[in-house]
Amino acid sequence: MNRLVERIEARTPAHRDRAVDGLRALALLAVPTGHWLLGGFTLSGDGALHNASPLSAFPGLAPVSWVLQMLGIFFLVGGYASVLSYRRRTGSTRAWLGGRLARLGRPVLGVTAVWAVLLPLLHFGGGVPVDTLRTASTLVVQPLWFVGVYTVVTALTPLCVRAARRLGAWAAAPLLGSVAVVDLLRYGPHADAVPSWLGLLTILPGWLFAYQLGVSWGEGRIGRRHAWALLVGGAALFATLLLAFGYPMSMVGVPGEARTNSHPPSLLVLALAATQSGAAILLRERLGRLLARPALWAPVVVVNLSAMTVLCWHQTAMLAAAVPASYAGEVAGLVGAPDSAGWILARLAWMPVFAALLVAVGRYARAFESPWTRTGPGRRALAGVLAAGFAVFALGMG
Incomplete structure (x- = not known):
């Protein structure tokens, strides 16, 4: 272990921004931690597994979801890192986007293709009930929506850079405003007259908000004064939405609840993202000094x-x-x-x-x-077909 730590330290460039990598690792680990802590299973009479959540019985655990819902940090850091990579690109913007999107797509294609093969093996070979397989498929797909949204957001990086250079920290304000308008329509006094699909309009601006903050941060347009404004303003908005406007306490969906904050994202998600982003920017230097220690830096790299x-x-x-x-x-x-x-x-x-x-x-x-350098077009096409079949089954259309 000591040799591994020493090897990682020796291979780390001096200019590496350890704080940003540390924030990314923290946000990433919050995803499995949240899913493992807040996701359970019930067993039906036929032996099939079904999804359940301790939040249904323990609503007082909702604040745990405030800590573990760190996608705002992930998008913030993603925007920051994208700016640095975009500046260093040696080819065209199209080639740069293609490389980044391929890195996102390969793992998703892999896991869905593997599960497409596992489904019949588990059912016909292992006797696993179909309902268990549907539950499993739903859980496997659950975190993958994020990759799809992140892919779209990444593709918008050139536009985000232009907005950051023109508007600075205020480039994210229109995104916050658009989500606020949609929330007013779907939760306001005339909500009954609003179609249910209207909430889908918050998906892109809701998650692009923190990414745009990251881009502006990477462009040097967000300083400590802006960070304090994000922290204090985001926290105030978060508290107001919970206490005065009756937003659900949990940041994740709770079985049986009519409203959810994250799917699609509500204004509460953006308030939390602003709070987290402000705190992250303010703590950057301190975190960087902490991760200068090789023993702490090595797990972040892994x-x-x-x-x-x-x-x-x-x-x-x-x-x-x-x-x-x-x-x-x-x-x-x-x-x-x-x-x-x-x-x-x-x-x-x-x-x-x-x-x-x-x-x-x-x-x-x-x-x-x-990179799938040894995978020919035929195998890639087969993986695509398998992934599509799994998606159909997972979404309940099979």
């Missing part, structure tokens, strides 16, 4: 090198424990209604197991992050 693997496969790791356990009936913290303090304690005990399974799966799954 997590960042496996970013898409963690994102795409962490639900598979949890399912690798839950599906076999379902044959034994209810297992504390793994299979059974998440409605007791005992379940929460047991789930915490399962977390290291999920992490170990993710490491085991990731040893092989990381190959999907590398």
